[in-house]
Amino acid sequence: MAIAKAERLMNLALCLLETRRPLTKRELRSSIEAYLEADATGSDEAVNRMFERDKDDLRELGLVIETVDGIDGELGYLARRDSNRLPPITLDPEEAAALGLAAKVWQQARLAGAASGALQKLRAAGMPLADEPYASEPHSALEPRIPTHEAAFEPLMLACRDRRPVVFDYRKSNAARPERRTVEPWILECWRGHWYLAGWDRDRAAERVFRLSRITGRVRSRVGAFTAEVPDHVTVRETVETWAGETATSTARIRLRAGHGYPLRAKAISIRPVVEEGAADGEPAAWDELEIPYGHGLDAWLVEFGPDVVVLEPAELRADVVERLRAVANG
Numbered sequence: 001m002a003i004a005k006a007e008r009l010m011n012l013a014l015c016l017l018e019t020r021r022p023l024t025k026r027e028l029r030s031s032i033e034a035y036l037e038a039d040a041t042g043s044d045e046a047v048n049r050m051f052e053r054d055k056d057d058l059r060e061l062g063l064v065i066e067t068v069d070g071i072d073g074e075l076g077y078l079a080r081r082d083s084n085r086l087p088p089i090t091l092d093p094e095e096a097a098a099l100g101l102a103a104k105v106w107q108q109a110r111l112a113g114a115a116s117g118a119l120q121k122l123r124a125a126g127m128p129l130a131d132e133p134y135a136s137e138p139h140s141a142l143e144p145r146i147p148t149h150e151a152a153f154e155p156l157m158l159a160c161r162d163r164r165p166v167v168f169d170y171r172k173s174n175a176a177r178p179e180r181r182t183v184e185p186w187i188l189e190c191w192r193g194h195w196y197l198a199g200w201d202r203d204r205a206a207e208r209v210f211r212l213s214r215i216t217g218r219v220r221s222r223v224g225a226f227t228a229e230v231p232d233h234v235t236v237r238e239t240v241e242t243w244a245g246e247t248a249t250s251t252a253r254i255r256l257r258a259g260h261g262y263p264l265r266a267k268a269i270s271i272r273p274v275v276e277e278g279a280a281d282g283e284p285a286a287w288d289e290l291e292i293p294y295g296h297g298l299d300a301w302l303v304e305f306g307p308d309v310v311v312l313e314p315a316e317l318r319a320d321v322v323e324r325l326r327a328v329a330n331g
Helices: 002-018 025-031 031-043 044-062 092-105 112-124 152-161 237-242 262-267 298-303 317-331
Strands: 066-071 075-078 166-170 181-192 196-200 206-211 215-221 250-257 270-276 285-293 309-314
Touching: 002 025, 002 031, 002 044, 025 031, 025 044, 025 075, 031 044, 075 270, 092 181, 152 166, 152 181, 152 196, 152 215, 250 262, 262 285, 285 298, 309 317
Parallel strands: none
Antiparallel strands: 066 075, 166 181, 166 215, 181 196, 196 206, 250 285, 250 309, 270 285
């Protein structure tokens, strides 16, 4: 069955590419053997559905198929060669490796099919992939993944791309019920494992950032152009930090297990080994004491490090971390 479909798609693509004028559905069905056989054994409606599916599959594979209105009102189809020819591709090994890595990043996301398809087209045009002979050394032992579990991700990504306003229900962290928001989406950003949308909130006439996991229900598109100017460069990561209260207002002291928590160490103001009472001379410290910037949201970050972190002070931060850990333990 797979071979038969592949042959049918190939024949349809060749017909669309070789024609000098738009061909109607009727002409295409009478020119391709697979459709003639289907006509003899199935209904006209079933063959029409097969044709429409094949046409959609070819477009999904990257073939640009034009639809043209005929003189008699019947639609015609063709695929112009100049519209279906990639320009010369000149990528050095590092650039090709970067593209291959970017495609791997999306393998667990809704864009996996699109990423793989794009890579296949580039490879067909002569682009070497990261796993081909020139890549004698691996770039990393780790494979990156970007989680996109939120149902709002795909419609918001498309709305950002197409510059279309959207409407959705959004529940703030301190609100009992969601509120309707009308937003002109600018860009999506992944930060600390969560996706955020930056855009212009029409109801509040101001820039806002929304965490996708707090969007409830469907994201619906709206017609019309943006009313606010889109910034040349939207620094969502910095905006999220400010919006989430991540700007430090004081400092905190924590104990961190030796050899762990490198992101915390990178932000530390000071680090000193903790010498346990009775430890032998020269014995490496099991824990380090860190002084780190403290702002709202630090408790949620510290919880991610589990038993490798112990909060010493302030007391309210310690209490917040303990409360979050108990919530996790209780499911």
